[in-house]
Amino acid sequence: GNxxxxxxxxxxxxxxxxxxxxxxxxxxxYPSLFWYVQYPxxxxxxxxxxxxxDDKGSNKGFEATYRKETTSFHLEKGSVQVxxxxxxxxxxxxxxxxxxIFGQGTELSVKP
Amino acid sequence: GAGVSQSPSxxxxxxxxxxxxxxxxxxxxTALYWYRQSLGQGLEFLIYFQGNxxxxxxxxxxxxxxxxxxxxxxxxxxxQRTQQEDSAVYLCASSENNSPLHFGNGTRLTxx
Numbered sequence: 001g002n003x004x005x006x007x008x009x010x011x012x013x014x015x016x017x018x019x020x021x022x023x024x025x026x027x028x029x030y031p032s033l034f035w036y037v038q039y040p041x042x043x044x045x046x047x048x049x050x051x052x053x054d055d056k057g058s059n060k061g062f063e064a065t066y067r068k069e070t071t072s073f074h075l076e077k078g079s080v081q082v083x084x085x086x087x088x089x090x091x092x093x094x095x096x097x098x099x100x101i102f103g104q105g106t107e108l109s110v111k112p
Numbered sequence: 113g114a115g116v117s118q119s120p121s122x123x124x125x126x127x128x129x130x131x132x133x134x135x136x137x138x139x140x141x142t143a144l145y146w147y148r149q150s151l152g153q154g155l156e157f158l159i160y161f162q163g164n165x166x167x168x169x170x171x172x173x174x175x176x177x178x179x180x181x182x183x184x185x186x187x188x189x190x191x192q193r194t195q196q197e198d199s200a201v202y203l204c205a206s207s208e209n210n211s212p213l214h215f216g217n218g219t220r221l222t223x224x
Binding site for chain 2: 034036042043044045046049089095096097099100101102103104105
């Protein structure tokens with residue numbers, strides 16, 4: 001069945017460091033891929049998405065590129081801030097707007 | 113506009129009691145999802161509604177769990193004879209026309 005695997009946390013970085021959170025997926029067909037973020041005490045929010053191969057999703061300085069050849073959707077940011085501290089979830093859906101299958105989540109802590 | 117609203121935000125109940133959790137989706141969203149978020153288990157899909165029908169109930173963990181949706185809007189998730197392992201945050205999400213899912217802030221259920 002379809003699944004999402006993301007790197008385990010917690011990840012601790014200093015402010016202005018480069019961030020990569022790895023995400024790989026297993027799916028039949030051509031899923032849509034997402035990153036959701038959960039800030040402390042808040043609900044899940046969509047961070048970015050990509051719906052087809054080679055698409056790049058971007059938002060708030062974060063980027064992820066849909067790589068079909070490596071079945072990956074790694075999240076990157078060039079310079080993290082303390083306010084980026086949150087739990088990040090990679091997810092896929094088989095059809096647009098359909099059920100999401102989530103990875104386990106990666107907790108990011110950014111220190112000043 | 114208003115987002116997905118869930119109530120109560122917190123619920124503490126005794127083992128063996130029944131609980132009802134409520135979700136008000138974004139107005140006009142035809143698709144509604146319930147997820148469970150617990151430590152060590154990540155985000156688990158429970159059930160999906162399209163309108164008032166539930167074509168995918170595959171994630172409900174046992175027959176103690178049920179959900180309904182009325183008027184294509186409000187949904188309730190009912191857990192009968194609660195057990196301690198039911199303690200988790202229950203998340204509701206809605207979407208329309210193949211758009212990404214929008215999540216509520218969840219109901220934190222604690223079974224004592």
